[in-house]
Amino acid sequence: MLALQWGTTMPEGAMMTTEMDDGCCGASRRRFLAAGGIGLVAAVVGGGTAVPAAAAALTEAQRDAMTPDQVVQLMLDGNARFAAGEQRERDFLAEQQATAGGQYPAAVAISCVDSRTPIEVICDLGLGDTFNARLAGNVVNDDVLGSMEFACAVAGAKLVVVMGHTACGAVKGAIDDVVLGNLTGLVAKIRPAIVATDYAGERSSKNPEFVDAVARTNVVQCVEQIRERSRVLRELEEKGAIKIVGAMYDLGTAKLALT
Ligand SMILES: [Zn+2]
Numbered sequence: 001m002l003a004l005q006w007g008t009t010m011p012e013g014a015m016m017t018t019e020m021d022d023g024c025c026g027a028s029r030r031r032f033l034a035a036g037g038i039g040l041v042a043a044v045v046g047g048g049t050a051v052p053a054a055a056a057a058l059t060e061a062q063r064d065a066m067t068p069d070q071v072v073q074l075m076l077d078g079n080a081r082f083a084a085g086e087q088r089e090r091d092f093l094a095e096q097q098a099t100a101g102g103q104y105p106a107a108v109a110i111s112c113v114d115s116r117t118p119i120e121v122i123c124d125l126g127l128g129d130t131f132n133a134r135l136a137g138n139v140v141n142d143d144v145l146g147s148m149e150f151a152c153a154v155a156g157a158k159l160v161v162v163m164g165h166t167a168c169g170a171v172k173g174a175i176d177d178v179v180l181g182n183l184t185g186l187v188a189k190i191r192p193a194i195v196a197t198d199y200a201g202e203r204s205s206k207n208p209e210f211v212d213a214v215a216r217t218n219v220v221q222c223v224e225q226i227r228e229r230s231r232v233l234r235e236l237e238e239k240g241a242i243k244i245v246g247a248m249y250d251l252g253t254a255k256l257a258l259t
Helices: 024-036 060-065 068-083 092-099 142-156 170-173 183-188 189-198 207-230 233-236
Strands: 002-006 040-046 107-111 130-133 160-163 243-249 256-258
Touching: 024 040, 068 160, 068 243, 068 256, 092 130, 130 142, 142 207, 142 243, 160 207, 170 183, 170 189, 183 233, 189 207, 207 233, 207 243, 233 243
Parallel strands: 107 130, 107 160, 160 243
Antiparallel strands: 002 040, 243 256
16 A cells, blocks of 8 residues: 655655646756655555655655545645644755745645634645635635646646635625625625525524534535636546545644545
8 A cells, every 4th residue: 555645854756746847947856856855755555564654765656646535635644643733843944945946736725814724734734735725715716716727737736625614704704794895795705605505503603503514515615616617627637637625624623524
């Protein structure tokens, strides 16, 4: 089996890069590797015997064998470490140096602006690991779609994640029909999720269960919108090059779960 780690400093040769880079030249690539490199790395576990990660460089074949599902698992595993208080020690300056010449993120995420939900932190990731778009209520618009298309079709990311969270203020605002400047138009994008949420109890922003149910519906609808509104991403997913998934992050438990 293939055991995967994400965001660990590894020796040269252990790098996982995506199939298409962003124009990184040979010299900067060498600097990138010389600096140790970060990103996705793999350790082979064969015959029931674990091989230490540092001793098992990711081969080209292993890199090519990386699936979107494995990237999902990497994020979930990172979140499990975070939720358990066992996140990896990081040298952000070393990561900055390692990624200065090029980036090879494996995922692109749209998540809420909420200060408690930075995906790198809650999934124990580092610089260069994931593209990020953040908008209140993790709503999708044309610019977000364009950013995702860049991330996947140009830069080679293999996963699109829509991440909502519990107790989302934007969702509460949508339920309450908030009218405030440009926020009015933003919460209108969440409103269809309210209508589509099948919930028999109190349908108000005062009910945390209902708020979270709407947030979940919103994530599902955003995933559907991405597929409907982006032919580029839809076709990449249809041919298995990427996967588009939704997830909910629980502010109380620190756990991330796919929707
Ligand atoms: Zn929020």
